[in-house]
Amino acid sequence: LRRLTQVRWSRYNPSFLEPEVNKELYQKRPEELSEKEKETLEFKAVRPIKAAPPTLSSSVFSDPMISKFTNMMMKHGNKVLARSLMAQTLEAIKRKQLEKYHKAPEDEKETIECNPYVIFHQALKNCQPIIGLSSVTKGGKTYQVPVPLKDNRKRFLAMKWLITECRENKNRRTMMPEKLSQELLQAFNNEGPIIKKKHVLHKMAEANRAYAHFRWW
Amino acid sequence: TLRLIYTTVTVQRKNVGASGPEKYTETFIKKQIEEFNLGKRHLANMMGEDPETFTQEDIDKAIAYLFPSGLFDKRARPMMKHPTEIFPEQRKIQWGEDGRPFHFLFYTGKQAYYSVMHETYEKLLNVQKYQDQLTAQDLPPQKEKRNLAGSRWLTKIELEEMLLEKLSDDDYSRFVQLLQKLMTLPCGDIEEKYIQKFTKEVPVQLQKVVIEPLKYDERGVAFSTGEGIRKTARATATVYDNGTGKVTVNGIDILHYFPVLQDREQLLFPFQFLDRVGKHDMVCTVSGGGRSAQAGAIRLASAKALRSFVTEKEVEFMRQAGLLTLDPRVKERKKPGQEGARRKFTWKKR
Numbered sequence: 287l288r289r290l291t292q293v294r295w296s297r298y299n300p301s302f303l304e305p306e307v308n309k310e311l312y313q314k315r316p317e318e319l320s321e322k323e324k325e326t327l328e329f330k331a332v333r334p335i336k337a338a339p340p341t342l343s344s345s346v347f348s349d350p351m352i353s354k355f356t357n358m359m360m361k362h363g364n365k366v367l368a369r370s371l372m373a374q375t376l377e378a379i380k381r382k383q384l385e386k387y388h389k390a391p392e393d394e395k396e397t398i399e400c401n402p403y404v405i406f407h408q409a410l411k412n413c414q415p416i417i418g419l420s421s422v423t424k425g426g427k428t429y430q431v432p433v434p435l436k437d438n439r440k441r442f443l444a445m446k447w448l449i450t451e452c453r454e455n456k457n458r459r460t461m462m463p464e465k466l467s468q469e470l471l472q473a474f475n476n477e478g479p480i481i482k483k484k485h486v487l488h489k490m491a492e493a494n495r496a497y498a499h500f501r502w503w
Numbered sequence: 504t505l506r507l508i509y510t511t512v513t514v515q516r517k518n519v520g521a522s523g524p525e526k527y528t529e530t531f532i533k534k535q536i537e538e539f540n541l542g543k544r545h546l547a548n549m550m551g552e553d554p555e556t557f558t559q560e561d562i563d564k565a566i567a568y569l570f571p572s573g574l575f576d577k578r579a580r581p582m583m584k585h586p587t588e589i590f591p592e593q594r595k596i597q598w599g600e601d602g603r604p605f606h607f608l609f610y611t612g613k614q615a616y617y618s619v620m621h622e623t624y625e626k627l628l629n630v631q632k633y634q635d636q637l638t639a640q641d642l643p644p645q646k647e648k649r650n651l652a653g654s655r656w657l658t659k660i661e662l663e664e665m666l667l668e669k670l671s672d673d674d675y676s677r678f679v680q681l682l683q684k685l686m687t688l689p690c691g692d693i694e695e696k697y698i699q700k701f702t703k704e705v706p707v708q709l710q711k712v713v714i715e716p717l718k719y720d721e722r723g724v725a726f727s728t729g730e731g732i733r734k735t736a737r738a739t740a741t742v743y744d745n746g747t748g749k750v751t752v753n754g755i756d757i758l759h760y761f762p763v764l765q766d767r768e769q770l771l772f773p774f775q776f777l778d779r780v781g782k783h784d785m786v787c788t789v790s791g792g793g794r795s796a797q798a799g800a801i802r803l804a805s806a807k808a809l810r811s812f813v814t815e816k817e818v819e820f821m822r823q824a825g826l827l828t829l830d831p832r833v834k835e836r837k838k839p840g841q842e843g844a845r846r847k848f849t850w851k852k853r
Binding site for chain 1: 763765831
């Protein structure tokens with residue numbers, strides 16, 4: 287037994303690996319596998335693997351990004367409500383896009399994207415900041431130092447901004463799915479308050495460029 | 504004038520803890536081994552068995568029969584084992600009568616560890632010299648791919664037992680890095696034997712589990728059962744062949760029992776993964792736990808039942824998708840002095 291248990295410890299032994307749910311990887315025949323994949327398969331054959339979480343499934347309808355977003359939207363563990371809100375948002379996006387599609391002239395019909403999942407992913411991508419600011423204390427003063435962000439952090443910030451924006455700046459009468467779909471469509475077209483927030487952050491980082499050498503990591 | 508200085512007995516006594524754990528001499532261990540062998544023969548005689556073919560298991564059974572004990576801790580019960588298992592291995596005295604140590608690295612403090620590091624590095628240099636010789640003779644370097652997945656390095660504890668010295672994490676990681684460097688070079692059989700001293704075989708995970716064969720019921724339909732556990736929920740599932748995809752839980756259809764989409768998705772996950780969505784019927788019973796825990800338990804039970812219908816490769820794929828592992832996560836206990844498992848009471852300055 288370890289004397290010092292880390293604060294974030296898991297019930298699994300550290301030798302357990304993450305499960306891979308994608309069916310296509312397993313249906314490939316041995317000739318099509320590349321060297322690396324063969325090595326990983328051999329390696330996995332010897333190691334134990336963690337159980338798949340209840341939100342993950344091999345069906346076409348489960349998307350890890352969408353489930354992460356639903357978990358962030360959830361309040362007090364009410365997953366049912368969060369999931370229904372997410373479904374209503376995607377429905378609302380689809381409806382709006384279909385309206386636009388039917389009203390548009392022939393040549394523009396191809397450019398209009400109707401798939402709500404594609405819109406969701408593209409909108410999140412557009413909202414992700416590239417650099418962030420981190421406070422570094424040097425000589426008694428705290429400076430805001432521009433710092434490159436990790437992928438996880440970028441995704442988290444994009445989703446967090448989206449949710450806080452929808453919760454605070456909406457009218458008392460509008461429902462969450464409506465407001466969310468509005469924000470997502472705006473982000474998809476690179477407009478809207480969240481994109482503005484991202485640009486503000488970038489400008490601040492550019493302004494504090496002089497302190498970039500304070501970063502030691 | 505002389506003054507008597509009074510001292511207490513405790514000051515005059517030697518410091519008991521400073522000498523370390525009890526040291527056993529070689530003669531002592533030899534005597535213990537002789538006594539053990541004699542005792543083994545006596546025990547065999549007592550039990551009426553042949554003293555020549557009396558194994559350790561027989562000794563354990565005999566001792567458990569002659570000295571029954573109700574103690575919970577197995578290590579506290581009477582045992583009779585070979586002295587090498589009872590007395591831990593100790594290093595012999597490292598210096599001679601004149602006080603001069605035998606090993607040249609004695610004054611480093613970790614002589615065994617540094618000597619092993621030096622040996623490994625020597626092998627590395629040998630391999631590089633061999634490689635240079637091959638390139639000088641214009642022969643291609645030998646590239647043999649050893650099966651990396653079948654073996655693992657010794658753990659820190661095992662290495663400590665081997666070297667009879669305490670190691671730090673840093674030392675251990677350095678040693679493993681050196682060995683890995685040696686292994687990645689195209690060396691081949693030259694250093695194979697040396698590296699094997701520090702590796703252990705790891706059996707393939709799948710071989711540990713026995714897959715039950717299919718059973719046939721009165722109508723001639725093949726079926727198989729499985730059990731699953733998640734948090735506090737316990738589930739048993741029977742999967743029938745030649746079905747329409749109907750699933751019954753505790754006598755109720757899944758649409759009524761699990762109104763939430765996420766749970767139904769979890770139930771269908773094993774079938775969808777194997778592309779057998781409409782081909783099997785399922786009847787399950789579940790008790791305990793909450794909504795999501797019951798769904799997870801039934802998922803595990805159905806995955807275990809499906810193993811009998813499917814080839815070994817697909818069973819391995821199911822295991823790698825995480826369908827066949829028991830989820831060990833349970834509710835963490837509340838600790839005293841805190842409000843919940845992790846949440847502390849509100850901190851008040853005064």
